[in-house]
Amino acid sequence: MKPLIATGVINTGIIQDNLYAIKTHTVNFFIWKTREGIVCIDSGFNRVIICRALDELGIAPTEVTHLFLTHSDIDHVGGLGLFPNARVYLSADEEPMVRRRTARLLGVYYNRRIACPYSLLQNGDTMSAAGLHIRALASPGHTPGSMCYVVNDYVLFSGDAFRLNDGLAVPCPRYTMNVANQANSIKRLSMLSGIDLICTAHWGLSRNWNQAFAAYQHH
Numbered sequence: 001m002k003p004l005i006a007t008g009v010i011n012t013g014i015i016q017d018n019l020y021a022i023k024t025h026t027v028n029f030f031i032w033k034t035r036e037g038i039v040c041i042d043s044g045f046n047r048v049i050i051c052r053a054l055d056e057l058g059i060a061p062t063e064v065t066h067l068f069l070t071h072s073d074i075d076h077v078g079g080l081g082l083f084p085n086a087r088v089y090l091s092a093d094e095e096p097m098v099r100r101r102t103a104r105l106l107g108v109y110y111n112r113r114i115a116c117p118y119s120l121l122q123n124g125d126t127m128s129a130a131g132l133h134i135r136a137l138a139s140p141g142h143t144p145g146s147m148c149y150v151v152n153d154y155v156l157f158s159g160d161a162f163r164l165n166d167g168l169a170v171p172c173p174r175y176t177m178n179v180a181n182q183a184n185s186i187k188r189l190s191m192l193s194g195i196d197l198i199c200t201a202h203w204g205l206s207r208n209w210n211q212a213f214a215a216y217q218h219h
Contacts, residue, residue: 007164007204012053015205016197019155022053027075027201030157031057037065037130040086041149041157042201045078066129068136069118070159071143072097072111073104073175076201080116087129091138092120094145102144105175121147139189141182142172148189154196162186164203169212172203190216 012023020031024044032039038059044050054061067086070076072094080088096102100110123138135150139161149157161182163172169190171182190213198206206212 007166009202010204012056015199020057021199022050022057024049024053024075024079028199029076029079029201030199031059031064032130032132032151033059034131038063039130039132039134039151040064040067040083041199042070042076042159043067043079043083045075047079047082050079050082068129068134068147068149068157069094070148070157070161070201071146072114073143073160074112076159077112077114080114084116088114088116088118089121089136090114090118091136091145091147092122093138093140094143094147095120097143097145104143104177137189139182139185141178141180141185142176144177146182146185150192150195153194155199156189156192156195156197157199158189159201161189162200164198164200164206164212167206167208167211168215169198186213187216189213 010021014020018033021028024046029042029044061082062085064083064086068089097111098114104111121136125136127134133152137148139146139148142160148161162169171179173179176182195209
């Protein structure tokens with residue numbers, strides 16, 4: 001199969017079997033539908049756009065059973081209220097952000113609280129969600145509790161842990177709280193194996209893992 005490299009935010013639609021992207025302005029979130037339920041990675045923002053996209057895909061918000069947050073910035077959590085039946089998961093290292101104990105920007109701007117119940121994840125936690133195998137990987141840098149998710153051992157959902165620049169995984173210093181930590185997180189992610197698809201929140205997709213992390217794999 002020819003490697004797929006999609007730069008920038010991708011349009012709402014199917015990526016591969018039962019895996020969908022939803023575009024909400026400048027960010028994508030992702031939906032994986034199985035016979036046992038529906039899993040979201042992040043929730044996007046702008047309720048009107050989300051509801052319209054879900055309707056196009058034939059998915060009711062109440063059908064979503066699990067929702068995994070990569071971090072707590074508004075463009076990733078703004079749609080949470082649309083999914084009342086979802087079990088929500090968040091990195092334990094991100095909880096100070098949503099409890100407004102850690103400022104997001106300039107020491108004065110804080111992320112909003114998460115009003116719904118949520119469960120906390122640690123680095124390396126694994127679980128089954130709607131029949132999918134989910135592995136949580138701490139990827140601090142963009143925020144202290146940024147987290148990536150590997151699903152069924154071959155799809156990486158990276159949130160804002162890195163950006164794809166001409167297919168290469170590189171730090172994204174804009175709005176990143178600790179660029180050095182982000183670079184270290186990218187190095188750790190480069191050690192993963194068996195990943196066939198990378199799904200980022202703002203910078204598209206890649207099916208070429210070796211190309212994306214070539215700069216890190218020999219250091």
